[in-house]
Amino acid sequence: MNNPSEEIDQGRRGFLGAAAGVATMTLAPGVLLHTIASAQPRSERVTDAVRYGMLIDTTRCAEGCSACVSACNQENGLDLQRMPAGMDPEKWDRQEARWIRKVKLEDKLTGRITNLPMLCQHCEHPPCVDVCPTAASFKRADGIVMVDRHLCIGCRYCMMACPYKARSFIHAEVEEKLTLAPRGKGCVESCNLCVHRRDNGEDSTACADACAAQGHHAIIFGDLKNPESTLSKALAAMPSRQIRENLALNTGVRYSGV
């Protein structure tokens, strides 16, 4: 009596029911989809349809130039940090929050010198997220690795786990901050690929803009998932590497000429 075809029918019915549910659910976001095209600030949750990343052409990165660093500092209010009174300047130099640092590499055998900006690599499998005990360190759907400072307890496990020394801890109270870049004592922070620019529909980062303004064009920012993006085309055209690729983190920031 137990006809197997009936069971299949049941399955189909369930599937069709679910499909109808999905169809009605997408009707409401459809309204929002219309508004997102005209309004600048984002009104829908980010999705994994994009993955933001960068290609840094180290052959174009000039020695002595720190335009990307200053642009980042100004964009994200890092230049508003003040050394606490009576602190040893050397200690402050180690503790001051930095989202990008310029690194100079020298090949001891050949003497070849490479300059590059080092920042959060926005890994697909970020070690900082793995170790965070409060889920403050997280990866946004669009690939940006950031800290939810409402949840950060300042344990600094993420700083220990990061192979790139990309994160900073805010040791002292911060008097001045920008509306778009909250910053306070006891939290960890790092590059967020100018997330406010992403959410307001802009197409670049402060560092990439500053580098281009200097005429170097060493930083290409874009969407790794879009084969038509400038970034994807550049990655297809020139050899590039991930730093510490042996860790298999699949970084979103790639380097060429290293």
Next chain:
Amino acid sequence: MANALLRGSFISLGLAGALLALAVQAAGNNFVVTGSQAANEKSCVEPTDFMRRNHMEVIKHQRDETVHGGIRSTKHSLAGCIACHGAKGPTGDLLPVNDEKQFCGACHDFAAVRLNCFDCHATVPTARPAAQPNRDSGRSSGSGLPAPGTKLPPGHSQPALR
């Protein structure tokens, strides 16, 4: 014994009376600060009674939407509170909203609630300068972003709002 009881009840009555007087005063007062944008508005983003009780709830939900979902066009936002409720001092400077006599500070002081929003968040609307002025043309600041006339921190020139 009876005396002590009587004295005790007088004290409690007196305390209750004082509290009531304070509460009536608080309810009668409009805490919106003169000179702020909010003073010219008919109501907040929600009815005033609702906002008095639930302002922390609505921005708590919104912060997750913004931090994790990237949604910046929300009706409720702390940046919106600060932009609208901030007042200007006699010299034209924007006053921090958490100051003792300002919108956030006055009420939290009265209610004895220590708030730590401003450990991290800016207390006056602040703008960042435009790195590439040509990129800014035609951009309007969305809700939750600094309102016109925002204070610029030292070291930042060329106010250009995004």
